[in-house]
Amino acid sequence: MNKEINMKKLKQVLQQRIGWILMIISIPLLAMFLYLTFFAEPIYQKSAQLLISQSETTSGNRLENQTIQADLQLVSTYSTIIMSPRILNEVSEALEGSYDVAELSEILSVTNATNSQIIEINAYHQSPKIAAEIANTTANVFSEEIPKIMNIDNVTILAEGTVLPQETPARPNKFLLYSLTTFLSLLFAFTYLFLLLVFERSFASNTEIEEVLGVKVIGEISKEKRVASFKTIQSRSLRGRKRV
Numbered sequence: 001m002n003k004e005i006n007m008k009k010l011k012q013v014l015q016q017r018i019g020w021i022l023m024i025i026s027i028p029l030l031a032m033f034l035y036l037t038f039f040a041e042p043i044y045q046k047s048a049q050l051l052i053s054q055s056e057t058t059s060g061n062r063l064e065n066q067t068i069q070a071d072l073q074l075v076s077t078y079s080t081i082i083m084s085p086r087i088l089n090e091v092s093e094a095l096e097g098s099y100d101v102a103e104l105s106e107i108l109s110v111t112n113a114t115n116s117q118i119i120e121i122n123a124y125h126q127s128p129k130i131a132a133e134i135a136n137t138t139a140n141v142f143s144e145e146i147p148k149i150m151n152i153d154n155v156t157i158l159a160e161g162t163v164l165p166q167e168t169p170a171r172p173n174k175f176l177l178y179s180l181t182t183f184l185s186l187l188f189a190f191t192y193l194f195l196l197l198v199f200e201r202s203f204a205s206n207t208e209i210e211e212v213l214g215v216k217v218i219g220e221i222s223k224e225k226r227v228a229s230f231k232t233i234q235s236r237s238l239r240g241r242k243r244v
Contacts, residue, residue: 013196024192025185032181042169044128046161048139050119052078053154071117074154079110079119081149082142090141095134107134118158124170132161 014021052075081087088101088108099107109122121142123135143155 009197010193013193017193017196021189021193024189028181028185029178032177036172036174036177040172041126043124043126043171044131044167045170046123046125046128046131046135046163048121048135048160049158050078050121050139050143051156051158052117052119053156072115075112075117075119078142078146078155079112081146082110082119082121082138083108086149087138087142087145090145091134091138094137094141099134104134104138107131108138123161128163128167132163135161 053071083105085101088104091104092098092100107123107125109124111120111122112118121135121138123131123138125131125134139157139160143157146155147153
């Protein structure tokens, strides 16, 4: 019976507050749609891949596992060198000064998978063509400069960033943002509905009153039209006499 009463109260609250609940869900989704359509600037990602390995002269007398461990240590070192001012200055010059070192530090990022000898240089820009140019230029500059820095030529460019006919922005992630907005909107809506059920003090029926309060309903007071007070009637009567 309590379950039936709770369902009736839930139905009653939904009927009374359905407009507010729909607004709680729809307004954030509409705001996110407007933001992504008119305000969010698409950012494209292009990547160049580098393979780091030991040279033949340094690895000839080593065991294979020792060579791999040395390569992995070099990957970490090279990832730091790529983002160093020395490399970024050369990249800036290769790009004819279009971007300074500070700007390149924000545009570029370096990643590598765990226990992998591959370094990925990522460039983010509003233009996929420029992003590819920056990533590829950085890879070429690094492969040319690393023999001068480390006295070892062990960098191979595996892949360069290319521009596709149909590009998809890396940021913002529309699916993720819409999913997150929908989840939060539903969470707020259910929280609002829960609070209404908790603090709702009215009863939907006589049966609910008897079940909750444990008392017998012996009568009802129906809503009637408000009757004017005696003073109001008396004042109206006096005004009518004065007019006569």
